[in-house]
Amino acid sequence: xxxxxxxxxxxxxxxxxYALVAMGFSIVYRTMGLVNFAHGSVVMIGAYAAxxxxxxxxxxxAVAIIVAIAVTALIGLVIERFLRPLENKDFTLMLIxxxxxxxxxxxxxxxxxxxxxxxxxxPVATGPIDVAGIRIPTxxxxxxxxxxxxxxxxxxxxxxxxxxxxxxxxxxxxxAATAVGIHVGRSNAMAFAIGAGLAALAGSLIGPMLYVNPxxxxxxxxxxxxxxxxxxxxxxxxAIVGGLVFGLLxxxxxxxxxxxxxxxxxxxxxxxxxxxxxxIFGEATVNRA
Amino acid sequence: xxxxxFSIAAAALMALAAxxxxxxxxSSESNATGPIKIANVNAQSGQLSSLGQWEHKGVKLAxxxxxxxxxxxxxxxxxxxxxxxxxxxxxxxxxxxISSEGYVAMLGTAESAVTLAMAPILKDAKIPxxxxxxxxxxxxxxxxxxxxxxxxxxxxxxxxAKYLVDDKGLKNIALISNNGAYxxxxxxAFLASLKSRNVTPSADEVVTPDQKDxxxxxAKIREQDPEVLFIGAxxxxxxxxxxxxxxxxxxxVFAGGAPLGTDVxxxxxxxxxxxxxVVSSPYLSNDASEEIKAFAxxxxxxxxxxxxxxxxxxxxxxxxxxxxLKQTNGEGGQKLADAIRGVxxxxxxxxxxxxxxxxxxxxxxxxxxxxGKVVPETAS
Numbered sequence: 001x002x003x004x005x006x007x008x009x010x011x012x013x014x015x016x017x018y019a020l021v022a023m024g025f026s027i028v029y030r031t032m033g034l035v036n037f038a039h040g041s042v043v044m045i046g047a048y049a050a051x052x053x054x055x056x057x058x059x060x061x062a063v064a065i066i067v068a069i070a071v072t073a074l075i076g077l078v079i080e081r082f083l084r085p086l087e088n089k090d091f092t093l094m095l096i097x098x099x100x101x102x103x104x105x106x107x108x109x110x111x112x113x114x115x116x117x118x119x120x121x122x123p124v125a126t127g128p129i130d131v132a133g134i135r136i137p138t139x140x141x142x143x144x145x146x147x148x149x150x151x152x153x154x155x156x157x158x159x160x161x162x163x164x165x166x167x168x169x170x171x172x173x174x175x176a177a178t179a180v181g182i183h184v185g186r187s188n189a190m191a192f193a194i195g196a197g198l199a200a201l202a203g204s205l206i207g208p209m210l211y212v213n214p215x216x217x218x219x220x221x222x223x224x225x226x227x228x229x230x231x232x233x234x235x236x237x238x239a240i241v242g243g244l245v246f247g248l249l250x251x252x253x254x255x256x257x258x259x260x261x262x263x264x265x266x267x268x269x270x271x272x273x274x275x276x277x278x279x280i281f282g283e284a285t286v287n288r289a
Numbered sequence: 290x291x292x293x294x295f296s297i298a299a300a301a302l303m304a305l306a307a308x309x310x311x312x313x314x315x316s317s318e319s320n321a322t323g324p325i326k327i328a329n330v331n332a333q334s335g336q337l338s339s340l341g342q343w344e345h346k347g348v349k350l351a352x353x354x355x356x357x358x359x360x361x362x363x364x365x366x367x368x369x370x371x372x373x374x375x376x377x378x379x380x381x382x383x384x385x386x387i388s389s390e391g392y393v394a395m396l397g398t399a400e401s402a403v404t405l406a407m408a409p410i411l412k413d414a415k416i417p418x419x420x421x422x423x424x425x426x427x428x429x430x431x432x433x434x435x436x437x438x439x440x441x442x443x444x445x446x447x448x449x450a451k452y453l454v455d456d457k458g459l460k461n462i463a464l465i466s467n468n469g470a471y472x473x474x475x476x477x478a479f480l481a482s483l484k485s486r487n488v489t490p491s492a493d494e495v496v497t498p499d500q501k502d503x504x505x506x507x508a509k510i511r512e513q514d515p516e517v518l519f520i521g522a523x524x525x526x527x528x529x530x531x532x533x534x535x536x537x538x539x540x541x542v543f544a545g546g547a548p549l550g551t552d553v554x555x556x557x558x559x560x561x562x563x564x565x566x567v568v569s570s571p572y573l574s575n576d577a578s579e580e581i582k583a584f585a586x587x588x589x590x591x592x593x594x595x596x597x598x599x600x601x602x603x604x605x606x607x608x609x610x611x612x613x614l615k616q617t618n619g620e621g622g623q624k625l626a627d628a629i630r631g632v633x634x635x636x637x638x639x640x641x642x643x644x645x646x647x648x649x650x651x652x653x654x655x656x657x658x659x660x661g662k663v664v665p666e667t668a669s
Binding site for chain 1: 338339342467468494495496497499500501502503504505506507508509511512525528529533536537538553556557559
């Protein structure tokens with residue numbers, strides 16, 4: 001029982017981060033119908049930006065995260081600006097463009113920060129909470145809380161604000177949205193910026209849990225992408241559920257299947273996607289590709 | 290991804306076509322007067338590039354010194370760097386290239402997998418290779434042209450098991466290792482050393498090299514309340530395991546090979562969590578001896594960064610090669626291999642004395658991590 005609960009805690013903590021990564025994938029996809037393959041690298045840049053500001057300038061961690069979000073949101077805007085001429089012209093080139101940006105960001109990180117990477121000291125000093133032998137690291141609680149708060153804010157933005165509604169409209173039908181006077185390009189830029197901001201949030205939160213280096217985005221990107229597909233690509237609640245399910249799947253497979261855990265995780269994932277190709281919360285409306 | 294594999298395949302085909310008969314006949318006699326050509330093959334790009342760059346700096350330091358001191362009996366050494374990208378496929382292409390271009394010897398690579406892939410080609414071309422890999426599989430090849438500049442995992446783990454079980458009397462030992470090339474080697478070697486002492490590990494968890502969350506594995510280990518947790522993984526993953534183990538309240542002493550002696554491990558785990566970790570390594574720290582202190586100062590002056598084991602062993606390997614070249618008067622092939630085997634050198638990592646399998650160092654030292662730095666364990 002103890003092992004089960006401890007595994008659960010590990011799974012939920014990483015699941016919360018996967019959910020943030022998955023939401024970043026989904027918000028770009030639902031608005032533009034584009035899979036942003038540079039997303040994993042943006043997560044990495046976010047982790048670097050936050051940890052560098054946090055460690056070098058002694059900023060409080062929360063401020064460092066906000067700075068990192070601003071930096072990566074800017075990168076998101078730049079990527080979108082580069083891709084805009086291709087919008088509705090050559091979709092494949094846009095996809096390849098995002099892959100290219102991923103490679104550029106990774107190479108850039110090696111140039112700026114070096115290939116070795118650095119460890120980030122935990123911003124929460126207190127030790128883990130002990131509940132009947134189950135140890136819950138305080139930092140994990142913080143990660144889950146911040147992820148939940150970010151999700152709530154994003155939901156509010158999408159449903160309650162005019163800009164958010166405009167983005168939803170573009171997601172549903174970009175031609176109709178143009179017809180009623182919504183600037184599709186601006187909406188896309190917004191999606192890219194929010195996606196990158198979410199990536200930065202995920203990156204900064206996971207920095208102290210892992211080790212920040214230029215290649216860390218690879219695995220996080222793949223797992224976040226898989227989580228988004230699992231939940232239903234383009235769906236925001238889907239991204240959250242997908243992230244958590246993927247985190248739990250990952251951690252329980254690690255406990256029960258040892259070195260075959262990755263194989264089992266992705267096999268289960270493949271089976272779920274075969275049975276439900278649209279994912280758990282698949283929406284037909286965002287199928288623009 | 291598909292594009293890269295295409296280009297690799299294309300490059301491989303071109304390399305194959307370019308040197309279909311590996312030109313070994315011309316390699317040894319073609320240049321008896323010009324500079325002596327030595328190839329340094331290491332990852333200069335990709336995930337393992339930091340390792341490759343350290344190795345190259347160590348090699349270059351030794352060669353530059355030798356050249357300044359007059360080279361090999363008056364001839365200068367020409368050191369050429371090849372990027373293996375840490376990829377065995379690219380490694381084999383490089384092996385064909387250097388065997389056709391008149392290189393007398395090769396230094397590197399830092400990855401056992403790449404060296405293993407290159408070894409058969411270098412053996413056919415009679416090019417001696419001093420590698421920085423430390424997988425027991427390298428010694429198992431029994432190639433007369435392959436030499437290691439460090440002990441294999443077997444030696445690391447035998448020393449560790451001797452210290453933990455024989456000297457300290459610790460019997461409740463749990464294992465956690467990854468199933469990559471390095472982790473699997475560590476796992477097998479340490480398990481064999483425990484078996485020979487009639488100790489059965491209380492837990493034996495295997496993880497994947499990419500895994501980040503070890504809650505499930507460590508919770509299972511915690512149930513056994515081990516005295517020692519053996520960690521068989523690379524620097525970062527070892528650090529993550531140590532950190533999460535302490536978060537789970539595991540009290541066991543951490544023990545493992547060279548990765549646990551690095552600052553990457555200590556900072557990833559957190560200095561407090563890494564405290565007291567038992568490390569088995571031939572190179573414990575930059576101030577373990579007077580020779581090492583002098584070397585570390587020299588290295589710092591040349592590159593403005595701190596020396597480390599990877600640098601030291603690359604330096605040792607290059608120094609051994611230079612010594613052997615002086616004996617053969619720059620000649621390569623079988624003669625050079627025999628000369629390397631004959632070199633007895635008190636190096637930075639220990640006393641080199643090569644056996645038939647190409648292993649030169651047969652013991653490691655035990656150190657303990659204090660404040661993120663390894664200090665030699667004096668008690669044993």
